Amino acid sequence: MSLQLPSEIVVERFLPTVRVLLARALDERGFTQQEIADRLGVTQAAVSRYVSGDADIEDRIADDPHTARTVETVADGFESGTLDEYEALAELSALVDELEDRGPICAIHEAEMPALAGLGCDLCVRGDDDRLRAEREVLADVRKAARLFARTEGTARVVPNVGTNVGTALPDATDHADVAAIPGRIYEMDGRVEVPANPEFGASRHVAGTVLAAAAVDSTVRAAINVRTDEALLDAARDRGFDPLRVDAGYEDRDSRLRERFREDGVRPVVYHEGAFGIEPITYVLGETAVDAVRRLGDLLPAAASDR
Structure with a gap:
C-alpha cells in the first residue's frame, strides 16, 4: 500500500486547479496577466498558460459547486476591492475543509489509497480518536459479514x-x-447474492432497530442480519436449542415493542415474525458482531436445506 497524506492531494491537485480557475475568473474580469500573477503568487508565464487552456486541472475539484462558489467569491472580492489576500486565503482554507469532508479531496485520496475505500474515513475532519477507530471496526465488520453472506452456500x-x-x-x-x-x-439476482455498496452508518432502519432493541437489553449483542422467514430455518434453529422468539410484524412503535419483548423473554439468537398485510415475513439472526450473525445463519442453512 502506498501511503499518501491528504495534504499531498491539496498541494498536488487542489492548489493547481484553484489557481487555474481563479486566473481564468480574474482574466474574465479584466485583470492583466501580471496583476493575476501578483495575486496568485505565480509567474506571468504560468498565468498565460492557465488562461490559454493548456493547464491541467482536476475535474472532480473543479466541478464541485463549493469550488465554483468560492472562486466566484474570491474573484468578485478582488475585483470590487472588498477582499484582501488574507480574506481570500481564509475562503480557500474553508474550501479545503469542505472538500475534505467526504468531498472530492476525500474521493481522490481513496482512489490513491484503495485501502481507505469503504471505511467512511473522516480523518481530516475529526482526527484519529477512539470513536473513529470504533467506527472503522464496525464498518469493517459489516463489510466482511456482507462478503461472507454472499459467498455462503444457500443464502440466495x-x-x-x-x-x-x-x-x-x-x-x-x-x-x-x-x-x-x-x-x-x-x-438476489439469478441465484446469486449481490452486495451493491460498502457499508455506511444510518443505512438501515429495521435491522438497526432490531440491533438497538437487543443491545438495550444485552449489550453484548450488537449485530443482526435479516432473511426470509422459513419454517425449515426456524426448525433448524430449534434443533440447535435457539428457541426462536416470535414477535409482531407491525411497524407502529416497532422498536419500543421489540425492546419490551426482549426484556420480557430475553434476547435470543433468532427472532422472527410471520408478516402482515403488506409486510413480508422476516427473520433476524443476532450476534455479537455481524460476522458472528452471518456465521450463525450459515450454520443453520445446511440443516434447513436437509429438512426440505
Missing part, C-alpha cells in the same frame, strides 16, 4: 423480496445513525 434462497441487510452498532449506539449497514440492501 433466503434473501427476502425486500432484500437482506446486515448491521452492526457502535458500542455506545443510541439511534439508527450509530448502526452501519449496506445502503440499498443486499439482493
Whole structure:
C-alpha cells in the first residue's frame, strides 16, 4: 500500500486547479496577466498558460459547486476591492475543509489509497480518536459479514423480496445513525447474492432497530442480519436449542415493542415474525458482531436445506 497524506492531494491537485480557475475568473474580469500573477503568487508565464487552456486541472475539484462558489467569491472580492489576500486565503482554507469532508479531496485520496475505500474515513475532519477507530471496526465488520453472506452456500434462497441487510452498532449506539449497514440492501439476482455498496452508518432502519432493541437489553449483542422467514430455518434453529422468539410484524412503535419483548423473554439468537398485510415475513439472526450473525445463519442453512 502506498501511503499518501491528504495534504499531498491539496498541494498536488487542489492548489493547481484553484489557481487555474481563479486566473481564468480574474482574466474574465479584466485583470492583466501580471496583476493575476501578483495575486496568485505565480509567474506571468504560468498565468498565460492557465488562461490559454493548456493547464491541467482536476475535474472532480473543479466541478464541485463549493469550488465554483468560492472562486466566484474570491474573484468578485478582488475585483470590487472588498477582499484582501488574507480574506481570500481564509475562503480557500474553508474550501479545503469542505472538500475534505467526504468531498472530492476525500474521493481522490481513496482512489490513491484503495485501502481507505469503504471505511467512511473522516480523518481530516475529526482526527484519529477512539470513536473513529470504533467506527472503522464496525464498518469493517459489516463489510466482511456482507462478503461472507454472499459467498455462503444457500443464502440466495433466503434473501427476502425486500432484500437482506446486515448491521452492526457502535458500542455506545443510541439511534439508527450509530448502526452501519449496506445502503440499498443486499439482493438476489439469478441465484446469486449481490452486495451493491460498502457499508455506511444510518443505512438501515429495521435491522438497526432490531440491533438497538437487543443491545438495550444485552449489550453484548450488537449485530443482526435479516432473511426470509422459513419454517425449515426456524426448525433448524430449534434443533440447535435457539428457541426462536416470535414477535409482531407491525411497524407502529416497532422498536419500543421489540425492546419490551426482549426484556420480557430475553434476547435470543433468532427472532422472527410471520408478516402482515403488506409486510413480508422476516427473520433476524443476532450476534455479537455481524460476522458472528452471518456465521450463525450459515450454520443453520445446511440443516434447513436437509429438512426440505
